[in-house]
Amino acid sequence: MKFSNEIKVGLTIIVATLIFILGIRYFEDLPLFDSTYDLVAEFDDAAGLIGGNIVRVNGVAVGSVNDVYISETTGKVMVEFHVNPNIPVTEGSFATIAGFDALGVVRLDLTLGPASAARIPEGGTVAAGTGSDLMADLTAQAPEMLDSVGEAVGQLNDVLAEANTMLATPESDFRQTLNAAKGSMQQIEQLLASERDRIASILANADSISADLNAALGEDGQSVQDLMSQMEETLATLNEDLEAFQETNEQINTLLTKLNEGEGTLGMLINDPSMYHRMDSTLSGLNDLIADFQANPGRYLKEMKLVDLF
Amino acid sequence: MVKLTLDIVTNPLAAFGRYSRLLFHAFGAMPELSTYRKNLWEQMVRIGVDSLPIVMLAAGFSGAVTTVQTSYQLVTPLIPRSIIGAIVVPSMILELGAVVTGFILAGRVGARIAAELGTMRVTEQIDALESMGLNSIGYLIVPRVLAGIVMFPVLYVAACFVGIGGGILIGDLGGFVPAEEFVDGAREFFQPFDPIFGIIKSLVFGFLITSISCFKGYYTRGGAEGVGRATTQAAVASCVFLLLADLVLAATLL
Numbered sequence: 272m273k274f275s276n277e278i279k280v281g282l283t284i285i286v287a288t289l290i291f292i293l294g295i296r297y298f299e300d301l302p303l304f305d306s307t308y309d310l311v312a313e314f315d316d317a318a319g320l321i322g323g324n325i326v327r328v329n330g331v332a333v334g335s336v337n338d339v340y341i342s343e344t345t346g347k348v349m350v351e352f353h354v355n356p357n358i359p360v361t362e363g364s365f366a367t368i369a370g371f372d373a374l375g376v377v378r379l380d381l382t383l384g385p386a387s388a389a390r391i392p393e394g395g396t397v398a399a400g401t402g403s404d405l406m407a408d409l410t411a412q413a414p415e416m417l418d419s420v421g422e423a424v425g426q427l428n429d430v431l432a433e434a435n436t437m438l439a440t441p442e443s444d445f446r447q448t449l450n451a452a453k454g455s456m457q458q459i460e461q462l463l464a465s466e467r468d469r470i471a472s473i474l475a476n477a478d479s480i481s482a483d484l485n486a487a488l489g490e491d492g493q494s495v496q497d498l499m500s501q502m503e504e505t506l507a508t509l510n511e512d513l514e515a516f517q518e519t520n521e522q523i524n525t526l527l528t529k530l531n532e533g534e535g536t537l538g539m540l541i542n543d544p545s546m547y548h549r550m551d552s553t554l555s556g557l558n559d560l561i562a563d564f565q566a567n568p569g570r571y572l573k574e575m576k577l578v579d580l581f
Numbered sequence: 582m583v584k585l586t587l588d589i590v591t592n593p594l595a596a597f598g599r600y601s602r603l604l605f606h607a608f609g610a611m612p613e614l615s616t617y618r619k620n621l622w623e624q625m626v627r628i629g630v631d632s633l634p635i636v637m638l639a640a641g642f643s644g645a646v647t648t649v650q651t652s653y654q655l656v657t658p659l660i661p662r663s664i665i666g667a668i669v670v671p672s673m674i675l676e677l678g679a680v681v682t683g684f685i686l687a688g689r690v691g692a693r694i695a696a697e698l699g700t701m702r703v704t705e706q707i708d709a710l711e712s713m714g715l716n717s718i719g720y721l722i723v724p725r726v727l728a729g730i731v732m733f734p735v736l737y738v739a740a741c742f743v744g745i746g747g748g749i750l751i752g753d754l755g756g757f758v759p760a761e762e763f764v765d766g767a768r769e770f771f772q773p774f775d776p777i778f779g780i781i782k783s784l785v786f787g788f789l790i791t792s793i794s795c796f797k798g799y800y801t802r803g804g805a806e807g808v809g810r811a812t813t814q815a816a817v818a819s820c821v822f823l824l825l826a827d828l829v830l831a832a833t834l835l
Binding site: 275276277279280283284287288290291294295298299300322323324325332335 | 735
């Protein structure tokens with residue numbers, strides 16, 4: 272099928288026009304076919320906001336800025352922007368300019384009012400909020416920060432100056448301490464110099480002693496060894512004796528254990544109190560008997576004619 | 582010697598004078614346009630519709646290359662990747678879309694117009710038209726210049742569309758920047774005046790290329806050799822004046 276030139280040209284122009292219009296709307300972040308919801312906000316300072324910057328609600332891009340200009344009547348910055356018609360921009364909503372100016376990425380943050388409130392009409396004004404802007408905060412705090420930095424540097428300077436004067440004045444403690452240390456070092460040096468000979472002789476003596484010791488060990492090495500072996504023998508004998516002693520000890524131990532436990536005659540004698548009791552009662556009876564005998568000897572000596580003779 | 586120096590000054594002035602006179606006649610012939618309507622459609626197809634494939638090809642590649650090279654140069658992690666979109670789209674809309682299209686048309690359309698008109702001139706067809714009582718400027722030049730003015734913006738839109746599309750595509754497929762980030766960055770820095778400026782540029786370029794080529798062709802002298810010279814001069818002069826106009830427009834309108 273062959274198209275006429277008119278159709279070809281007409282079709283091309285229409286398609287290009289459509290692409291042009293839709294393309295601009297697309298990059299302006301406008302809905303391609305819907306109408307938009309235009310709003311205005313008034314600011315004291317635009318902070319670098321320009322047409323085309325994004326409008327965000329809770330961090331979501333919902334539209335963009337159409338135009339930023341200064342009102343001829345009020346002298347304030349007027350920001351015209353549009354948002355998605357589905358966004359409920361109600362009374363009580365407010366807009367803030369946020370973002371980093373240095374990077375050129377400034378945006379308009381829209382905070383929505385309560386959902387129950389009436390919607391702001393098309394073309395209506397949204398209140399300007401005073402939001403927190405990181406860059407602005409930094410800028411605001413900068414003088415304070417600089418002051419404190421300056422103060423710190425000043426203090427550091429003072430300390431350094433003091434140290435400097437301390438080092439410079441000969442009366443300062445620091446200098447005196449240094450001088451004293453220096454004097455001590457000099458004295459030690461002098462001592463070392465004066466006593467050099469003595470120190471040398473002491474060292475020589477120590478040297479000769481150790482040499483003598485060495486020689487003695489070398490000469491009498493054999494006898495020392497003999498002594499050592501004899502000592503070893505003695506120690507071995509002593510060891511045997513100790514073992515025997517240990518055996519005896521163990522036997523005594525068992526004997527004592529047996530005694531303690533009341534085994535055998537000796538054990539019973541030690542451990543059984545009944546014999547003592549019996550002996551006690553016997554002795555007390557004997558005592559009574561002797562007392563009675565002394566008192567009335569006749570009773571016992573009636574039959575003893577020999578005694579009767581006296 | 583003095584004459585030669587004078588020629589250097591006077592020849593361009595004379596050429597400009599003849600060019601202005603030609604344009605003056607062309608505007609004078611505008612009321613007769615309805616007579617040559619068929620010719621206008623023909624030129625619009627030849628200049629505009631037939632140039633679409635090569636323009637779209639060149640623009641698509643320049644958009645893709647701009648994206649790749651911008652992402653190659655953006656090595657700092659401090660800069661978000663969406664900046665690639667913010668660089669590629671405006672440069673396509675402001676500069677590349679119009680200038681790439683202009684260079685291609687200077688070669689493709691400018692040379693053809695100059696060759697056509699030059700051949701007609703040296704074979705005395707233009708004289709024949711005149712002797713038949715036809716306005717040769719109205720018949721040959723007005724439709725071509727008008728077609729250039731009307732169709733160049735169309736080609737510009739096609740170039741931008743394909744160029745940005747190529748940039749988004751190669752950025753996404755090549756892993757340089759996701760399509761969403763690309764578009765976000767482009768939207769962040771989009772100025773509605775940019776495409777308008779591009780359209781203004783393309784109108785001027787379309788007028789310059791076709792009118793200069795017509796001028797070179799219409800005043801061809803010296804047989805086949807003259808036609809060849811006119812063709813070359815048309816392409817070169819179109820490119821030079823296109824760049825000059827680019828600078829002047831950017832300096833005055835931006």
